[in-house]
Amino acid sequence: MESFRVPLPGADPAFVWRHGLLGSSPDGEAAVLRIGTDDGATGVALATRPGMASAVEDIVDRVLRDQLVGKDPLQREYLWHRMWEIDRTEELPLPVLGLVDIALWDLAGRMTSQPVWQLLGGFRTRIPAYASTVTFSSIEEFLDVASQSLDLGYQAVKLHAWGDARADAELATRLREHVGDSIPLMYDGSAGFDLPDAIYLGKALTAAGFLWYEEPMREFSVTAYARLARAVDIPLLVAETSDGAHMNSADFIAAGAATFGVRTSASMRGGITGSMRTAHVAEAFRVRAEVLGDEIPSQHLSMAIPNTTYYESLITSNVVQKKPEIDSEGFVHAPTGPGIALPAGLDYPAVLRPYVDGTT
Ligand SMILES: [Mg+2]
Structure with a gap:
């Protein structure tokens, strides 16, 4: 070793x-x-x-x-x-x-x-990717980045935004108007809010027809999340950074807080083994386990977990760069090399x- x-x-x-x-x-x-x-x-x-x-x-x-x-x-x-x-x-x-x-x-x-996804028992060989933005300077720039991403084939857009509930609600509303009703939109709060602001923003995201509302608060209080879930209609995607792998994810689900589902990742859920346990716990409760995207094992996990929807592809610059692992229809394909290795075409430091x- x-x-x-x-x-x-x-x-x-x-x-x-x-x-x-x-x-x-x-x-x-x-x-x-x-x-x-x-x-x-x-x-x-x-x-x-x-x-x-x-x-x-x-x-x-x-x-x-x-x-x-x-x-x-x-x-x-x-x-x-x-x-x-x-x-x-x-x-x-x-x-x-x-x-x-x-x-x-x-x-x-x-x-x-x-490849590891096959060892895990493969479920699919391709999955749609969503464009997961970083924070840009203005609503207009966010709309421009969203358009560029959709033009490149991405099938959905997730916002990481300023962490200001009023400004982010305005951004979400404008983005929905900009892309129309048929494009799935998601919002990731990166734990930026307390409960009152999380509720305010959650209601705006509901009105804008967002698919999921991710990690609006630090994930220390399951009770706060349960209260948020009761206060807003938009489904919550939670437990990305909390300790305790599937054992902790289970508590979020049992409390009624994971109304869309839970996050899963090799880095935050105890490796591949912990990620798969988390996905299986979620599946038992008929909710999703959405894979954190910007890590080497994530392509494997997203091919092996039945109850996941998308591959997360980070958009870190304007102009939006085409990524070699995403095809023109917005799909990422199963890695072919043995082990986890470097998935073919992954943008990775040489x-x-x-x-x-x-x-x-
Ligand atoms: Mg996140």
């Missing part, structure tokens, strides 16, 4: 999510975790969020190598539970908690020459490729 630090170029151009949040990261470092077997097979996982390079290096050197090396890498269930035991005293950052699991799924895929391919 090894961890590497590799240079990670910052977003160009830089962007912001909403007022008050840190925006895109400047040039920094990513963590690469590589797990090898005695017969030479390897699995790789990447952590690209800020600060993860040092966090991964620390936990590998101080705890994980000693705790995990020598165990059977195909016993992912045992190792997943082992990570939660380690988490009890370490309180690991969520992206680190799932990193070993991601590398083990990659390893299993490489050993069997299958500097990481040799580490992922195992050629360095």
Whole structure:
């Protein structure tokens, strides 16, 4: 088991999510975790969020190598539970908690020459993508970005906006008028509101016919979300960043807060294993598990989870760039390489490729 630090170029151009949040990261470092077997097979996982390079290096050197090396890498269930035991005293950052699991799924895929979505039991081979905006400076610029995205084939648009309930409500209304009734629209609050403002905005999004209302508040209070769900008609998509994987998602659902569904992702839900558990819990309650888009494992998850609707594709600049993984009809297709690897055509820092391919 090894961890590497590799240079990670910052977003160009830089962007912001909403007022008050840190925006895109400047040039920094990513963590690469590589797990090898005695017969030479390897699995790789990447952590690209800020600060993860040092966090991964620390936990590998101080705890994980000693705790995990020598165990059977195909016993992912045992190792997943082992990570939660380690988490009890370490309180690991969520992206680190799932990193070993991601590398083990990659390893299993490489050993069997299958992409991970197939190992998981594939459900589909393509899924429509939505254009997920960052925050732009004016309503007019948002409308322009939406038009460019739809022209490129995207089938739906999700707003990350300013985090001002009145301004964002006005934006949502104007966007609906701009694109017409047939384009699915979604709104992501990036946890910018308290309950009164979340209710105000939720009513505006309902009037504008939005498909879902995502993470309007920090996800610490399930009760606040349950109250929001009772106060607004628009379906809520929740539990993106909260700790506790499927166990926590279950509480949001049971409280009546996940009226559209829950978020799922390898980085925030404990790797591939935790993501799939979350999706299955949601399916049991007949709600969706929508995959967080801008991560390497997300294409695999979106091909394997039945109760998911879209692939999230980030639009971080105006002019909107065509992304190689999205076809002209707005679909992303199932990766074909073994393991998680680098899905074909994914926009990914070239500097990481040799580490992922195992050629360095
Ligand atoms: Mg979100």
